[in-house]
Amino acid sequence: MAPSKILKTLLQNPSSISSKSQAKQLHAQIIKHKGLNPYYLSTLLSVYSNLNFLPESINIFNTLQSPPILAWKSIIRCYTSLGFCIECLNCFNQMRVSGLYPDHNVFPSVVKSCTLLKNLKLAESFHACIIRLGLDIDIYTGNALMNMYSKLESVSGDFGGKGGHSLHVFDKMPQRKLNFRGSDNLSSTNVKDNVVDEFDKMVVGFHPKFNLDVMGGSSSEYCPGKGRGPSFRKSGVQKVFEIMPVRDLVSWNTVISGNAQNGMFEDALAMLRDMGKANLKPDTFSLSSVLPMFAELVDVHRGREIHGYAIRNGLDTDLHVGSGLIDMYSKCNQIENAYRVFILLPFHDSISWNSIIAGCVQNGHFDEGLKLFRKMVMAKVKPGSVSFSSIVPACAHLTTLRLGKQLHGYIMRCGFEENVLIASSLVDMYAKCGYIKLARCIFNQIKLHDTVSWTAMIMSYALHGHAHDAICLFKQMEVEGVKPNSVAFIALLTACSHAGLVDESWNYFSSMIHDYGLSPQLEHYAAVADLLGRAGRLNEAYDFISKMSSSPSGSVWSTLLSACRVHKNVDMAEKVAAEVFRVDPSNIGAYVLLSNTYCAAKRWKEAANVRKTMKNKGLLKEAACSWIEVKNRLHGFVAGDKSHPCYERINKALDELLEKMEREGYVPDTSEVFHDIDEELKKSLLFNHSERLAIAFGIISTPEGATICITKNIRVCTDCHTAIKFISKIVKREIIVRDNSRFHHFKDGICSCGDYW
DNA sequence: ATAGGGTTAG
Secondary structure (H helix, E strand, C coil): CCHHHHHHHHHHCHHHCCCHHHHHHHHHHHHHHHCCCHHHHHHHHHHHHHCCCHHHHHHHHHHCCCCCHHHHHHHHHHHHHCCCHHHHHHHHHHHHHCCCCCCCCCHHHHHHHHHHCCCHHHHHHHHHHHHHCCHHHCHHHHHHHHHHHHHHHHHHCCCCCCCCCHHHHHHCCCCCCCCCCCHHHCCHHHHHHHHHHHHHHHHCCCCCCCCHHHHCHHHHCCCCCCCCHHHHHCCHHHHHHHHCCCCCHHHHHHHHHHHHHCCCHHHHHHHHHHHHHHCCCCCHHHHHHHHHHHHHHCCHHHHHHHHHHHHHCCCCCCHHHHHHHHHHHHHCCCHHHHHHHHHHCCCCCHHHHHHHHHHHHHCCCHHHHHHHHHHHHHCCCCCCHHHHHHHHHHHHHHCCHHHHHHHHHHHHHHCCCCCHHHHHHHHHHHHHCCCHHHHHHHHHHCCCCCHHHHHHHHHHHHHCCCHHHHHHHHHHHHHCCCCCCHHHHHHHHHHHHHHCCHHHHHHHHHHHHHCCCCCCCHHHHHHHHHHHHHCCCHHHHHHHHHCCCCCCCHHHHHHHHHHHHHCCCHHHHHHHHHHHHHHCCCCHHHHHHHHHHHHHCCCHHHHHHHHHHHHHCCCCCCCCEEEEEECCEEEEEECCCCCCCCHHHHHHHHHHHHHHHHHCCCCCCHHHCCCCCCHHHHHHHHHCCHHHHHHHHHHHHCCCCCEEEEEECCCCCHHHHHHHHHHHHHHCCCEEEECCCCEEEEECCEECCCCCC
């Protein structure tokens, strides 16, 4: 074929060009054979812009003396699809300046730019313009408009009324003088003003398509006041949908997704069902729009129905549907099914990786989450901000500072430090690993705090017993106008509880209900009951729990049971234990607490009976263990554990410590050792507690600095609490222990939480 | 022109 013929064929079918090099060849051929012919060049421009090659597109555009409409449309589309919204709108203005009228190809891009800019008012003005031009019957434009309303109307919370009526806005548009010159560096407000100006020109009615018939019938529905009953309250989405003469799959999907994202779940489902009536079949878009609803509703039953439909129609291997399914199963606590979906996907993109990683972490499979995170990195899928905010909590739960720090470094290298979600998870991670000061540093670097980041920091202080700091921070949050949610109150009440601030706790509890209209959850009751219990006000605590609006769970009663043990009140303990077993007959912790309370009162027989009941029921307490990180290695211990390679040295160190401690006045408190055995043996049992082994190892293997020991399934006992105070004084260093409820900072013989309680 | 993943919780 002759070059000119090839050129002709290509130009007649521009979409056949799919690569940059092909486009460049075409470019060369055009210049060679056609020179700077604007018709051929704008066709080439449309090729470049469809491939999203912006610099090339702009280059050609700048060579055109008076660009034809095709050139304008192409460049406007390209700007929008690359996210250059202001540039898109400026370009629209300049096109109007040049005297050209927008057609149905231009508005989808322009409307999308408004959507990305979250500028509802501007978009409404465009809608008005679209109606005036009679372009609201165009399916692409209509779909873009519906998408815009579904994303923006819910943000302003304005359905119908003043925001949702394009003609209302349109009629009120100010009459301004035209001013389009120098519009290259417009801020978004200027763009808006100029576009509004632009419409004024159109309203005047020069356009050949300006037609009163189009204005009649269909658009009268938009007029406020003239609205007939319910139509007045319709959302912009619904109104556009009803007016569109032809609706395709995209139109339906847009409305379904809009409904789903705006919490109108039943409407979304009704539309999914009604698609058949319009001879349309749900596709991957429809399914991935509805799956998040079942995740939120924790409705695995209906979620599975969607999965079944996907499988029958071969849509289950689609990445969007797959990620939706993974998330749905994860949120329904079916991580195994989520994982099955994940491995059946033909390949994985960053979102499907993130879905399964977040799923693991949210279901408590922290190691698995970390493993998958590594696999994702090995698979050369770059972790994004979502990956990090999903995986950092795994380090927080595992209290593995080493991994947490590695991730923090990775986060900094990726430039995600500014992300509030990630920063909040880092605050939490450092605090849970014992580094409250580092947590505060991260918190201070956050530019704009939200409820979650405030709460993470408040909870950090609460965890470390710094009640004053926690309360100050809470007040500061209120001053800065960030509204506390119920989690923030859990953090605040926890802080009060750890500092014994009974009255403050009461005040905040009632303030939460009366000033903030939040209804108390089990956790709020638990925090207040815990405080009353620790303060020895056991009867008040009992009444408080009994009068709860929702029925108390086993864990709420358990906090009180634990207080009974501390205050050695057997009668109350029996009463409370009965309540626990009524709602939760296999609550292992409650059996142990009850037995320990009997021991403390030296009622060995009853204690043994409780142990026997546990044994008969097949309930086994998980072994308590402690671990300590030394030179980036974890060392774990269980009570009396001799397997550690340094056991001999540890034991020797403990013996030496005990000697010095007794010289300083330490008297072992053996009341919580449940066996009815020899006192000497009790002492040695006490001294083999896992946290002491860990602490001793930390002391002998590092020359200085804080020794941080983390425990699991332990609440540091009365004797340990006393013992560690002595140890901290003798070795002259800070010792930090985290048990099941909080951090204890020991220094110079003093614990930050005060005496044991 | 339409779709999927994230932070704080005794």
